[in-house]
Amino acid sequence: MSGSSFMKASRQNQRQNQNLNQAPDNRKKWLGLWAGKALPARLRRQVVNLLLLGAFLAGAILLGQGLYIKAKAGLAQVLLQQAWNETLHSGHPAKAWPWADTFPVASIEIPAISSGKTIVLNGSSGEALAFGPGHLGNSASPGEFGTAIFAAHRDTHFAYLEQVSKGDIITVTNSRGQRFDYAVDQLRVAPWDASALYSDDYERRIALVTCWPFDALEPGPLRYIVEGHLVNEL
Amino acid sequence: MGISRCVFPSVFAASGVNSGVLSPRLTGLLSGLLLTAALTLPATAVQASTPQLPAQSVAAAQVKAGEATRGSLLLQGTEEGMMVEAPQLATSVEIDINGPIARTKVTQRFRNPTNGWVEGKYVFPLPEQSAVDSLKMQIGNRFIEGQIKPRAEAQKIYEEAKREGKKAALVEQQRPNLFTNAVANIGPGEIVVVQIEYQETIKQSDGEFSLRYPMVVAPRYIPKAPLVETVSFGQEKNPDTPDIPNNTDNPNNQWGSVNPDPVPDAAKITAPVLDPRLSAPTNPVLLNIHLAAGFPLGEIKSPFHGVTIDYDTRDTARIKLNDAVVPADRDFELTWRADKGASPRAALFTQGSDHLAPNGDQGDFLLAFITPPDLAKLSVLQGETPVKPAREIIFVIDNSGSMAGPSMVQAKDSLLFALDRLSPQDRFNIIRFDNTYSVLFGSAVAASAENLDQARRFVSALQAEGGTEMLPALKAALQDSDATNSDILRQVVFLTDGAIGNEQQMFDTIVKQRGRSRIFTVGIGSAPNSHFMSRASEMGQGSFTHIGSEQQVRERMAALFTKLENLVMTDLKLTWEGPTAAARHYELSPAVLPDLYSGEPLVIAARHKTGKEDGSGAAPEYGSNYGPDDFMVLSGRFDDQPWSVRLPLSGATEAKGIDKLWARRKIADYEGQMFLSNDPAALDQLITRTALDFHLISRLTSLVAVDVTPSRPGGAELTSKEIPLNLPAGWDFDKVFGPLDNRPARSGETGGPAPANDNNNNGFENDQAALSLIASSPVRVTSQSGGKKAIPLPATATDAEIRMLIGLLLLISSLVFWLLRHRLDLLSRKPAFSMTKAVGIRKTGETQTRSQTQPRTGTGTGTGTGTGGPFS
Numbered sequence A: 001m002s003g004s005s006f007m008k009a010s011r012q013n014q015r016q017n018q019n020l021n022q023a024p025d026n027r028k029k030w031l032g033l034w035a036g037k038a039l040p041a042r043l044r045r046q047v048v049n050l051l052l053l054g055a056f057l058a059g060a061i062l063l064g065q066g067l068y069i070k071a072k073a074g075l076a077q078v079l080l081q082q083a084w085n086e087t088l089h090s091g092h093p094a095k096a097w098p099w100a101d102t103f104p105v106a107s108i109e110i111p112a113i114s115s116g117k118t119i120v121l122n123g124s125s126g127e128a129l130a131f132g133p134g135h136l137g138n139s140a141s142p143g144e145f146g147t148a149i150f151a152a153h154r155d156t157h158f159a160y161l162e163q164v165s166k167g168d169i170i171t172v173t174n175s176r177g178q179r180f181d182y183a184v185d186q187l188r189v190a191p192w193d194a195s196a197l198y199s200d201d202y203e204r205r206i207a208l209v210t211c212w213p214f215d216a217l218e219p220g221p222l223r224y225i226v227e228g229h230l231v232n233e234l
Numbered sequence B: 001m002g003i004s005r006c007v008f009p010s011v012f013a014a015s016g017v018n019s020g021v022l023s024p025r026l027t028g029l030l031s032g033l034l035l036t037a038a039l040t041l042p043a044t045a046v047q048a049s050t051p052q053l054p055a056q057s058v059a060a061a062q063v064k065a066g067e068a069t070r071g072s073l074l075l076q077g078t079e080e081g082m083m084v085e086a087p088q089l090a091t092s093v094e095i096d097i098n099g100p101i102a103r104t105k106v107t108q109r110f111r112n113p114t115n116g117w118v119e120g121k122y123v124f125p126l127p128e129q130s131a132v133d134s135l136k137m138q139i140g141n142r143f144i145e146g147q148i149k150p151r152a153e154a155q156k157i158y159e160e161a162k163r164e165g166k167k168a169a170l171v172e173q174q175r176p177n178l179f180t181n182a183v184a185n186i187g188p189g190e191i192v193v194v195q196i197e198y199q200e201t202i203k204q205s206d207g208e209f210s211l212r213y214p215m216v217v218a219p220r221y222i223p224k225a226p227l228v229e230t231v232s233f234g235q236e237k238n239p240d241t242p243d244i245p246n247n248t249d250n251p252n253n254q255w256g257s258v259n260p261d262p263v264p265d266a267a268k269i270t271a272p273v274l275d276p277r278l279s280a281p282t283n284p285v286l287l288n289i290h291l292a293a294g295f296p297l298g299e300i301k302s303p304f305h306g307v308t309i310d311y312d313t314r315d316t317a318r319i320k321l322n323d324a325v326v327p328a329d330r331d332f333e334l335t336w337r338a339d340k341g342a343s344p345r346a347a348l349f350t351q352g353s354d355h356l357a358p359n360g361d362q363g364d365f366l367l368a369f370i371t372p373p374d375l376a377k378l379s380v381l382q383g384e385t386p387v388k389p390a391r392e393i394i395f396v397i398d399n400s401g402s403m404a405g406p407s408m409v410q411a412k413d414s415l416l417f418a419l420d421r422l423s424p425q426d427r428f429n430i431i432r433f434d435n436t437y438s439v440l441f442g443s444a445v446a447a448s449a450e451n452l453d454q455a456r457r458f459v460s461a462l463q464a465e466g467g468t469e470m471l472p473a474l475k476a477a478l479q480d481s482d483a484t485n486s487d488i489l490r491q492v493v494f495l496t497d498g499a500i501g502n503e504q505q506m507f508d509t510i511v512k513q514r515g516r517s518r519i520f521t522v523g524i525g526s527a528p529n530s531h532f533m534s535r536a537s538e539m540g541q542g543s544f545t546h547i548g549s550e551q552q553v554r555e556r557m558a559a560l561f562t563k564l565e566n567l568v569m570t571d572l573k574l575t576w577e578g579p580t581a582a583a584r585h586y587e588l589s590p591a592v593l594p595d596l597y598s599g600e601p602l603v604i605a606a607r608h609k610t611g612k613e614d615g616s617g618a619a620p621e622y623g624s625n626y627g628p629d630d631f632m633v634l635s636g637r638f639d640d641q642p643w644s645v646r647l648p649l650s651g652a653t654e655a656k657g658i659d660k661l662w663a664r665r666k667i668a669d670y671e672g673q674m675f676l677s678n679d680p681a682a683l684d685q686l687i688t689r690t691a692l693d694f695h696l697i698s699r700l701t702s703l704v705a706v707d708v709t710p711s712r713p714g715g716a717e718l719t720s721k722e723i724p725l726n727l728p729a730g731w732d733f734d735k736v737f738g739p740l741d742n743r744p745a746r747s748g749e750t751g752g753p754a755p756a757n758d759n760n761n762n763g764f765e766n767d768q769a770a771l772s773l774i775a776s777s778p779v780r781v782t783s784q785s786g787g788k789k790a791i792p793l794p795a796t797a798t799d800a801e802i803r804m805l806i807g808l809l810l811l812i813s814s815l816v817f818w819l820l821r822h823r824l825d826l827l828s829r830k831p832a833f834s835m836t837k838a839v840g841i842r843k844t845g846e847t848q849t850r851s852q853t854q855p856r857t858g859t860g861t862g863t864g865t866g867t868g869g870p871f872s
Helices: A003-022 A025-035 A041-090 A126-131 A159-163 B002-017 B022-049 B060-067 B151-163 B227-237 B375-381 B406-421 B449-460 B470-478 B503-513 B530-539 B552-565 B658-673 B680-693 B713-717 B733-742 B764-775 B800-832 B835-850 B855-868
Strands: A104-109 A118-122 A146-151 A169-174 A179-191 A204-211 A222-233 B074-076 B083-085 B088-098 B101-111 B118-125 B131-139 B142-145 B147-150 B168-175 B178-186 B191-201 B203-205 B208-213 B284-292 B297-301 B307-311 B316-321 B332-338 B346-351 B363-370 B391-398 B427-433 B437-439 B489-496 B517-524 B544-547 B569-577 B586-589 B602-609 B631-638 B641-648 B701-706 B721-723
Touching (some): A041 A104, A169 A204, A179 A204, B147 B680, B191 B658, B346 B641, B363 B631, B391 B406, B470 B503, B489 B552, B517 B530, B586 B658
Parallel strands (some): B391 B489, B517 B544
Antiparallel strands (some): A104 A169, A204 A222, B074 B083, B131 B142, B346 B363, B363 B602
């Protein structure tokens, strides 16, 4: 169903309206039968038409927005890949598009579930998360002592976290090209404000976080946390 | 989609039934409702995504740990209520305040309540500028002194000792104000005592002296996987470890029944074992302060803890906490003032010839505290009314996308607050930027009511979106039409989260184009790029203010404005006068003296190097052999008047630890240069060298102490040396151990019905079970409080799916309804073509209205007729 067919239909409706108006009271009677008697029939029709049109447009817009979010998340990664290669090459942060608010800082890969390379952006603002996983600014850097925390949406970039199991290796490459392998040692769920994750730690750890439960539609206070410790450094 | 399939057909089936009168109203109503729902749902979804819900019933462990607001790490077992307690800790703190210098001894006692060998690890905060220089470890009756080593080397030494089963302690700096202490190989029920010492300078502001001890020790014991290794080692190589009976046949064996003491001298050093379920874990802290202010004391206050104050003399006092032991859940703060009129304006300390740095350099050190005169009072003395200086303030506000949400609200509120504080003679302008920027007024305008109104409207209308291109905005802010006029204070106030990547460019621009402007940065949001902002303000000779929440806006902005409004002492210079002093070369920290704001003291550390490279050929001269004509002169400009103060060097007080303070400041200076330097490795080297020379912990150096066990004499080559058996001062065992002796539940001895504790069984296998539980703790729960907070996690759910779902529902419902109505329209038009048919239909319609109680059958007929119609 497309918008234009609807428009055509509503024009048809209007034509019918005109027909009806020209037509004698006989037809008005029929109309009155199904349209109720409280309001003048024409007004009622227009109101209903408007409502229908509104509902249709709102639906189309919402659907479009949803698809846009998904498309943005997928497309951005392609652009980011280029920026990331440039970053690795030059050693300087490169923006994926000129007006970008953030820049790639690392890439994450989980070979066990063949996740492919996901480019991580600096910061965890909503803007950054729309395009890729974000590296929380107040957490440790990859390879540093403490926990490096990466967050992403459960329905886009981190949807695959569901498949991660203990012992899987998470490979993180930072902007200097250094590679860090972390072994997953913990999968857990915690409220967003009691993550028990700290930037300073005696170990070098990683945490990938996303919203939980995975199949919920509403945002909630719970986060799914995949934690690992450093096992290898290249 | 399942919903759409099952709900909507029935809705429209129903409306099909009421084809007569009800259906349009009903369906209209329905679509109206849907429309409202569609419009409001995304909004509510967004609201729900802003975090506000408290944690509830997520994991029992977390709730429990939350109750235990302080103390050790709890590890949850497989069942609820089965907690394994990690090593415990008690802390004793002795603070010795001598004039403006404080030396603190922190004694931490680790105790292992489990039956296995563990490694205790502990993160603790210390004041930002503290110089940590000493680590001592006590095991049994032996004392081991820590050595300063480059960080990696220290780590290696520690790991090695850990593997070899030796007791070892390692203190590392994680952040300038955050340290970790790790103690390896604490035997079952054993206690290890570790003492750290550090030096700091007292804070002073508006005549009030203050000292803060971060009590929120927020211990984090992080048991690690190698623990199990340690256990097996303990079994193999340590003959002292008794064979614990393996009562696997009775896994529910209670604590008390069989408990051979694992450590021979446990009676002397072990506190009774507590049932972790009976007593909430505590992290008790003892605190004693000896205050020698150097001036007659006025009021002494401790705002957060009850204290007992004993005055020894007019100048000295001893301060004790009222409760002998307090839980470490609030920072301790002590403030004191001088008796009326006795407030000191300057102090000068020296540490002389006897100091010999480990690398052979000799030198003497000076530390000067100078409080400028109360600036407002000074102007009154000079017969002028205190006038606020003419000012030009340029506000720069970040409205980029990263500011979206609370940050933007805070930034706007801060700016609106600032606008209210402007006085009519001030001039101002506002620049906003995202990936573009715009300037409100062509040039700075007077803060007239009209201009302010316009500014307020401008600010209120700001929306957070777009990228962050700060550089053009900065350049615009620094554009100064009247750059040479130093009568007017030009202040640039930046409100941003600093989420930028081109910091270097920003710094360059600030250095090159700053002119007479001073740059004040206001960091907005929970995690602003404080590094960038504090550096930027430092280079811009301003200050950095952090606003983390809505509640802080008023207070912090007011404090900033006090700074902005008050006269500053500028162009500060330090010179040396007199035959000895003028001939010497001093290394100063800070190297460039900052501007002074009202009520802030200036602290200068100076080192006079008398090493070989001094090159004067004269006999090296040490110490305080200054003549009466030697002066340290601090001069500056205040309200366009020259001002200076002369400190006689011969009057300096001998004090200890000045060298450490100097070195600590020097290291901070180097760290500060990091950002501007092209050669960070060289700076790293300077830091490492300074830290090693002065025995200080830094980012690159750590203190490590390793026990020399009799069983492994070869280990003596390792870096530790044993210190004599006499107790170091402040190492008071009664204080450290006493409080815990009152605790009950020495169930091992009573043998009575000890509280059931399935987890802490005596059998070795169970120990191992407990240990492996620790090693692979299912939930790393830490009890935290106050200062150290878990990192909040961002919202990571998009509303894509809910949008798509609602969108689809709306589309389908509107189409279905439209189709339905279209058909009805056709029906209602039919009479024009065929009367008889229409009558027939009307009859059906009438039957339906009459038989509304059976809607389902009605649907059948209605639809049947509809589809059957040839024109549909």
